[in-house]
Amino acid sequence: xxxxxxxxxxxxxxxxxxxxxxxxxxxxxxxxxxxxxxxxxxxxxxxxxxxxxxxxxxxxxxxxxxxxxxxxxxxxxxxxxxxxxxxxxxxxxxxxxxxxxxxxxxxxxxxxxxxxxxxxxxxxxxxxxxxxxxxxxxxxxxxxxxxxxxxxxxxxxxxxxxxxxxxxxxxxxxxxxxxxxxxxxxxxxxxxxxxxxxxxxxxxxxxxxxxxxxxxxxxxxxxxxxxxxxxxxxxxxxxxxxxxxxxxxxxxxxxxxxxxxxxxxxxxxxxxxxxxxxxxxxxxxxxxxxxxxxxxxxxxxxxxxxxxxxxxxxxxxxxxxxxxxxxxxxxxxxxxxxxxxxxxxxxxxxxxxxxxxxxxxxxxxxxxxxxxxxxxxxxxxxxxxxxxxxxxxxxxxxxxxxxxxxxxxxxxxxxxxxxxxxxxxxxxxxxxxxxxxxxxxxxxxxxxxxxxxxxxxxxxxxxxxxxxxxxxxxxxxxxxxxxxxxxxxxxxxxxxxxxxxxxxxxxxxxxxxxxxxxxxxxxxxxxxxxxxxxxxxxxxxxx
Numbered sequence: 001x002x003x004x005x006x007x008x009x010x011x012x013x014x015x016x017x018x019x020x021x022x023x024x025x026x027x028x029x030x031x032x033x034x035x036x037x038x039x040x041x042x043x044x045x046x047x048x049x050x051x052x053x054x055x056x057x058x059x060x061x062x063x064x065x066x067x068x069x070x071x072x073x074x075x076x077x078x079x080x081x082x083x084x085x086x087x088x089x090x091x092x093x094x095x096x097x098x099x100x101x102x103x104x105x106x107x108x109x110x111x112x113x114x115x116x117x118x119x120x121x122x123x124x125x126x127x128x129x130x131x132x133x134x135x136x137x138x139x140x141x142x143x144x145x146x147x148x149x150x151x152x153x154x155x156x157x158x159x160x161x162x163x164x165x166x167x168x169x170x171x172x173x174x175x176x177x178x179x180x181x182x183x184x185x186x187x188x189x190x191x192x193x194x195x196x197x198x199x200x201x202x203x204x205x206x207x208x209x210x211x212x213x214x215x216x217x218x219x220x221x222x223x224x225x226x227x228x229x230x231x232x233x234x235x236x237x238x239x240x241x242x243x244x245x246x247x248x249x250x251x252x253x254x255x256x257x258x259x260x261x262x263x264x265x266x267x268x269x270x271x272x273x274x275x276x277x278x279x280x281x282x283x284x285x286x287x288x289x290x291x292x293x294x295x296x297x298x299x300x301x302x303x304x305x306x307x308x309x310x311x312x313x314x315x316x317x318x319x320x321x322x323x324x325x326x327x328x329x330x331x332x333x334x335x336x337x338x339x340x341x342x343x344x345x346x347x348x349x350x351x352x353x354x355x356x357x358x359x360x361x362x363x364x365x366x367x368x369x370x371x372x373x374x375x376x377x378x379x380x381x382x383x384x385x386x387x388x389x390x391x392x393x394x395x396x397x398x399x400x401x402x403x404x405x406x407x408x409x410x411x412x413x414x415x416x417x418x419x420x421x422x423x424x425x426x427x428x429x430x431x432x433x434x435x436x437x438x439x440x441x442x443x444x445x446x447x448x449x450x451x452x453x454x455x456x457x458x459x460x461x462x463x464x465x466x467x468x469x470x471x472x473x474x475x476x477x478x479x480x481x482x483x484x485x486x487x488x489x490x491x492x493x494x495x496x497x498x499x500x501x502x503x504x505x506x507x508x509x510x511x512x513x514x515x516x517x518x519x520x521x522x523x524x525x526x527x528x529x530x531x532x533x534x535x536x537x538x539x540x541x542x543x
Contacts, residue, residue, distance in 0.1 A: 026401050027331070027349045027371060027394035030097055031090065035386050036060040036076065038084050039101035041108075049084060056082025061379050062391050063184075064125040065372040066134070067364040068161055072393070073134070074102055074372070075123040078113055079144040085111035087123045087136060106164040113142055116152035117169070124184035125312070125360060131194035133167070134159040137186055137201060144380075154183065156199065156212060168217075172210065176221045181206035185312070187254040189265055189282055198286055200267060202251045203228075209251060209269075211285045220288045227251075227298050230273030237309060239326055239377045240356045249273045253323065255315040256282070257336060268301075268321065268336075272311055275303040277340055301340040304332070312360045316367060316398055320407055322348065324358040324371075331358055331371060333407035346405035354392050367398045 035057040040046035049055035059082045064075035072090040076083055087110070088102035104111045112119040120138040127135045136159070140152030154172040159165065182205040189198045197214040203221075207228040212219040228251040235247025249272035257266040264283040270276065279299040284290050290297070304310075310332075313323035319336040330350035338344040349355070360372045371394040375384060384390050402408045 025349055025351060025354075027351075027355075027369075027396045029354065029392055030395050031072075031095075031100060031393040032389045033099045033391045034389055036062060036391065037099070037101045038088070039103045040084075053082055055084045056080070058384075058386060059083060061376065062372060062374055063359050063376070064123070065360045065370050065393060066126050066128050066362055067368070067370050068128040068132075068134070071161075072370070073105065073126060073128075074393075075126060076102070077122045077124060077139075077144075078142045083113075084108075086113075087111060087120050087126070106159065106166070110166070114151040116140065116155070120157060121152050125186055127186050127188045127199075128161065128364075129188045129190050129194075129197065130365070131190060131197070132161045133194075134161055135186060135188050135199055137183060139183060154181070158214075168214075170212065170217060170219070172219055176208075176210050176219050177203070178206045178208075181208075183210070185252055185254055187256050187267060189256055189267075189286075191259070191263070198282065200254060200282075200285060202254055202269060204250050204252050204272065205248060207250045209285070211288075213286070218288075220291055222285070222291050222294065225295060225298055227269075227278045227300065228271065230271045231276065234275055234309070235273045237327065237377075238307075239329075240375060242377050242381055244377060244381055247273055253310050253313045255313040255321050255323075257315055258317050258319055268313065268315070270310055270313075272309060275305065275308040277301045277304070302342070304345055305342040308332075312358075314361055314363050316363050320398065320402060322361050322363065322369060322398075322401075324361050326357055329355040329358070331355070331361060331401075333402050333405060335407045335409055337409070344406055346402070346407045348401040348405060348407070349394075349396075354394070363398055368395055369398050369401055370395050 037057065038046075038055065040049065040055075046055065050057075059080035060076050061079065062074050062076055064073075066073040070091065070093045072092055074088050074090065076086055076088065078086055085102065085104035085108065087105045089105045090100050091103060094100075109115075110119050113121045115121075120136060122139045122141050123136050124139065126137075129135065136157045138152065138155045138157055140150055140154055142149050142151060154177060156168070156170040156172070157166055158168040160167045181203050183201045183203050185202045185204075187200045189200065190196065191198075195215045199212045199214075201210040201212070203210065207224060209222040209225075209228065210219055211222070230247060230250050232247070235245050235249075237244050237246055251269055252272040254267060254269045257268070259265055260281075262281075262283065264281050264286070266279050267282055267285060268277055268279050270278065279301060280294075280297055284294045284297045307325070307327035309326050310323045311326060313321055315321040315336065321334045321336055323332050323334075324330075325332050325347075328347070328350060329352045331348050333346045333348050334340065334344060355371070355373050356378070357376045358371050358373045359376055360370075362370045364370065373392045373394070375390050378384055379390075
């Protein structure tokens, strides 16, 4: 059989395996596990590892995902004993779907806990850049909460995916961390060439933002900005029927905009214990001299609305941001050419079983979306039922996900009338935990979304200018004013013209650097509440 025929058969097989999901959900389940398995060199070594406690399947929780070529990377932190590898991947040529074994990357030796100079002890979220480099921050930690030890320092590890070799290791200096530091999220900013690259790291419990320059091989820290701290009113969570408090959780999820007209990107971020998004130009973050005098260069945007905690976000190269909504078992979206306000936030998919805690969201080089769900609060606070499916990886084209949502400006921003729909916010039950020794969802069924139950029509090619190829259907009743004329005489919303850069004018200095489409907070920037929380004992290193 020819290679072409083999490829066609593989695609047909995949279609048969995942096609039923299209009837109900936009995201398609690609991989799933009751418990994680690892690709040991042989069965004897696997049995020895289980007998010695080096491998305890029930202790492994996946938290990060990234796709590149024929590999899907998955990270597994060493929160508990028995995690044989923290940085792993799936060979997608060999495992089209199902519950594949995780292969250590780049090999077993590089995943040896405590071998600081040569290995990675614990990895959380990772990023592949457009230069074919995999960026991995090793936290150097083993354990979680009160059991945490730090056998190794925080270190940035960068791999060349063409040769599967580590090309750089950089230890964060002591001035860039503090005793409370916990970093799980990374954003990578490539500018005019592959040497013009920076990485940004969110210090969730040390309340800081760290910049690293590839070219300079140097890092610096932005500390103690009030926007890095948790909101004291947003520390209560309800996920999978479990009520818990993550009140100390500061700056966490981050995304980077496309390069703006000034040659820089915008970094968007949110504290975990918050419903609000903030922004800053990478022009500030790339400048080591601005670490102490950049307060007014950070921008406060609007709140997302109720039940809107998020731990992961990503933005496409045409400005569509996706973010997980952990309270709603959902993935949300926002078109960054529009104001950051609830009426411009959509739900691309929701599943009260399969998307319980969608821990990570990524967009790959082909504009396919990857979502990892892992039921993390149940793992941490109760007990997973290992006879049930606990971990899932979903995928779908970005264009299909946003179709017929408020984020799809090609279809719903220019029709008569010009209106969009606001997905109804899900309110999860509050009260005693619904999950104890077994995981048995008793949450409401997935609500009807704005798309029909039949498979959606093939999406139109993405438009970098967000201009429509044709008018789309009327979805609902929230109007958007359209009395401004845009390119080629097309009538467009006012917000489109002003918000090409979301109203962030980084060339203006002074204390009133707020997007014009929303008022300054009461009392100006100094009127913003600052919440400083002393670190207390307990479990919190959970993302």
